[in-house]
Amino acid sequence: EAEVAQSPRYKITEKSQAVAFWCDPISGHATLYWYRQILGQGPELLVQFQDESVVDDSQLPKDRFSAERLKGVDSTLKIQPAELGDSAMYLCASSSLGGATYEQYFGPGTRLTVT
Amino acid sequence: AQSVTQLDSHVSVSEGTPVLLRCNYSSSYSPSLFWYVQHPNKGLQLLLKYTSAATLVKGINGFEAEFKKSETSFHLTKPSAHMSDAAEYFCVVSRRDDKIIFGKGTRLHILP
Known part of the structure; x- marks a missing residue:
């Protein structure tokens, strides 16, 4: 069964350092999502791509976060510089199409700890 | 604007007894509603979804949910809990x- 791949699974970094996460969606899925999930809370959408274009990045802290999906396939989320409050689980999801009715398939996540 | 409220942060039931997880939503238009489950150290998995078809939606692992527009609710139920149901559940609008x-x-x- 096809799955969303994410790496690394765990990342520990010091504050002020740069960190990057990678996501490979299910083959053929046009829509890709990055979420941040703080412990004890539900996932919060950071950015949504349709192919290589950003559809929604209204919740992305653009002063330190950036995301790209250059060829419309895999994607990278970067944080520079990392802050203590960025410690969270970062989830990637994909769906065949964007929009409200389509199921999202989630990867296992990257757990980030900033020290 | 739309929002979703899960009324209980923790629910405990005994194995073999019914499960009820409550969710209320707010939306100006007809929403799509989902329930996802997250087991420890695993990714989120879709349990079921409502997209303006039948109001009673059946999902995987014996779960179902009923869309009640008058009550703006989408509660998740299961007749008989199993130990493997222990997890975090998210309602999504x-x-x-x-x-x-x-x-x-x-x-x-799930209590033994």
Whole structure:
């Protein structure tokens, strides 16, 4: 069964350092999502791509976060510089199409700890 | 604007007894509603979804949910809990052209 791949699974970094996460969606899925999930809370959408274009990045802290999906396939989320409050689980999801009715398939996540 | 409220942060039931996880939503238009489950150290998995078809939606692992527009609710139920149901459950609301909103989650504990 096809799955969303994410790496690394765990990342520990010091504050002020740069960190990057990678996501490979299910083959053929046009829509890709990055979420941040703080412990004890539900996932919060950071950015949504349709192919290589950003559809929604209204919740992305653009002063330190950036995301790209250059060829419309895999994607990278970067944080520079990392802050203590960025410690969270970062989830990637994909769906065949964007929009409200389509199921999202989630990867296992990257757990980030900033020290 | 739309929002979703999961009324209980923790629910404990005994194995073999019914499960009820409550979710209320707010949306100006007809929303799509989902329930996802998150087992420890695993990714989120879709349990079921409502997209303006039948109001009683059946999902995987014996779960079902009923869309009640008059009560703006989408509660998740299961007739008989199993130990493997212990997990975090998220209610999600979304609407075309609007944000996808996750609830804060309900942790389900199954007592032997």
